[in-house]
Amino acid sequence: MEFEPKKMPDTETEETDIQKEYETAQKYEFETEGIEEKLKDILKDNDKEAAEELCRDVHYVDIANGLDDLDEDELKQFMFLLPEEDVAGILESAWEELQQKICSFYTNDQLIDIFSYMTNADAADLLGILPTYRRKDILRFMKKSDSNILKLILSFDEESAGGIMTTEFIALKETLTVREAINKIKQIAPETEIIEYLLITDKLHRLQGLVDLRKILVANDNTLLKDLLEEFPFYVYADDDQELAANIITKYDLTILPVVNKNMAILGVITSDDIISVIDQEYSEDILAMSGVSKDEEFDSGFFESFKNRIPWLIINMFTAFLASSVVGAFSSTIAAVVALSAAMPIVTGMGGNAGTQTLSIVLTSIARGEMNLKDDWKLIFKEIGLGLLDGAIIGIITGITLTIMYKNIFLGVIMFFSMILNMIVAGVTGFLIPLILDRANIDPAVSSSIILTTFTDTCGFFIFLGLATVFLSKLL
């Protein structure tokens, strides 16, 4: 549409009329604080109608959030007030723990009915969290065509391309005419998630390319799909990691990405909205992992869940803190002779940690985007060494002069200057190499990089500073 802003009603008088008159597109009420109370009322009166009304007015995502505060009996009572369609909607929007609880209320037959209101990908996710015996039973009692797709999806890792793909897409043979295609589309359309692009295959189901629905709408009835075909060189294999799919879609700004098996037969499609949750998940995992928190912890997780989640990381950190402390302990006679060292040494380690974390965060985000790896980019280490030298010299001069003035001893300042440079180089090199080496070894670099980094910058920082001070002790006294 050629949108023409000048036609819009924008004078003041018009506006008031419009706002009064305007009724339909009511904005969604994002403040869903009242939902707990509404749930209580519904439960008190066992009010089926009010429950269904709630599902019409409030998004399933918010209902699922509200259900978190109910106990198991209340939850069961509420779910049993709802028709299967709403149960399906809430299940799709709930997180795993709530999904498991809700599924336990229903028989296998009921679950099969509920699954029929979901996409295959969502149904497969739910099957994946059920106990094995239930999963097997349900698959056995389903229609063969449904259970085959679900088994296929379940055969892939949850975090693989096959695990996140949509199976509701339109695939047409290249030999169809536009008229035949439109008829097929009309039949299939209500069940499909993706309609904008049609996947085109040869007679053996193998991906040949895409046809844009826009082209079909304007094309001549007898044109063959083959002649409208756009080559589309992007696809992933079903067992590729979801991060690879996310990186391809993000980098090349794609709307859809076909998922194929090794014979190039189309198994499914990943859309940009599937990728949003992947990116959201991977990034917050990275931020949390860098700080030693598992992805399972939410800001409102229970006390003991948070405790269990955080204490292991603190204990690991404690050992590295002892390591750094023992370096200081080894130089206790030097410190006893020049107490000023004890005040100056945290500056060396602290600044090393900060500089190293800067490098680390850039390398980590670049690895997460698939832009960087050890093999191609190891030469950039010389840039980090140079930065360590320059940043260290600048910070070293300022801190060195300050210490010289404070403690009236130029040698303390000189030792600070050289320690700062050396520790900043250590920081740059480790901040650069650690994540790349971990990534190369297929270890998630976000989890362990920062602790290894600070272990290096602390122990090396103390060692360099106190070591230099010990060597030049006579000058410091």
Added chain:
Amino acid sequence: MEFEPKKMPDTETEETDIQKEYETAQKYEFETEGIEEKLKDILKDNDKEAAEELCRDVHYVDIANGLDDLDEDELKQFMFLLPEEDVAGILESAWEELQQKICSFYTNDQLIDIFSYMTNADAADLLGILPTYRRKDILRFMKKSDSNILKLILSFDEESAGGIMTTEFIALKETLTVREAINKIKQIAPETEIIEYLLITDKLHRLQGLVDLRKILVANDNTLLKDLLEEFPFYVYADDDQELAANIITKYDLTILPVVNKNMAILGVITSDDIISVIDQEYSEDILAMSGVSKDEEFDSGFFESFKNRIPWLIINMFTAFLASSVVGAFSSTIAAVVALSAAMPIVTGMGGNAGTQTLSIVLTSIARGEMNLKDDWKLIFKEIGLGLLDGAIIGIITGITLTIMYKNIFLGVIMFFSMILNMIVAGVTGFLIPLILDRANIDPAVSSSIILTTFTDTCGFFIFLGLATVFLSKLL
């Protein structure tokens, strides 16, 4: 499509035949290392044909990456070999610095022609980076209908909903019949970015809801759009922040989100692929900002760009390091008396920093998702105090016993135990409050939280530990 996996060719013999025979959907060559050489060859021979072929074979994103290594004359020579359509494609995929260089090669008239191959959103982005006088000239010489839309987009902040929205959508009046709608769609379709959902308006352009194209395809010719209308309660105002749009789309798993003005007239649409880059950008900005790196730095940024980017943060950190150091300095007589304290004190501050960062990262990711704010969630501070108490007691007991054994002094152990608890509580409270308070004050919490946190945990940690040691100094000797 009902996809039936059993029909796929999957026996070994079939597979070899297929792979030989298979020709069309060639996988995109992601290893684009050879591109620099190809560019050199093209430039040497001034080979127009080879340049166009490169644009057909290699994605513009990768060509733009390859152009980074050319000097200005080479770049100009290469760009002038290309037809306007390819120039447009490369401009859309390039980052700002390269875009500015390329735009400088062309006259205003040429740029207007190049813009005609782009979406309005991309053209507006490019106009936004041009010098003001060029922007004004170009807008003046454009077709009125084009320049009006571009002016509209340019009037919104780059990081607002209006700044990222697409203006190529289909909006139809609710009084149209399905037949009329299909005719309009056929006319507009080739120019639109979104075809899956049609936005439905009343006669004053105000959003009434959506109609799914799937429904139109199967509906009766004379049905009114009004009768196919789905209410759609999600929309944002053009000057809302892009993060709000990203949070709504992510939370409610939407494919599109209409952007309206205050009169509810539709200005544009945000799609899930627009949001991917927002999320990608916001999250990596958060990770980088937490570590004191600006979003403009890439892993392969030039040496001095990286230097300029990182040194301010290091200097700020240096001042906080001096602050912590001066706390230690104030207790120098205590340390002189008991040198063991200098080895033990980094354990207290280090563990406080670690525990605080755990809390901080959870609060930061929850704020970024719009799940948490000071008003609704301040009560969770009691959980953090409890966690500080429990974690501090556990870590405090282990470190306390170790110090008691190492230095054969139980009072040192007891002081460590209480200092650890107190500093972990400080860490939990500051890690929780700082980002929420900054967010409330509309300051980006990712940028400044971590430095304020470690300033607290370092200075408080040293003060608590050395302060207790000073009070009980007689017991330690």
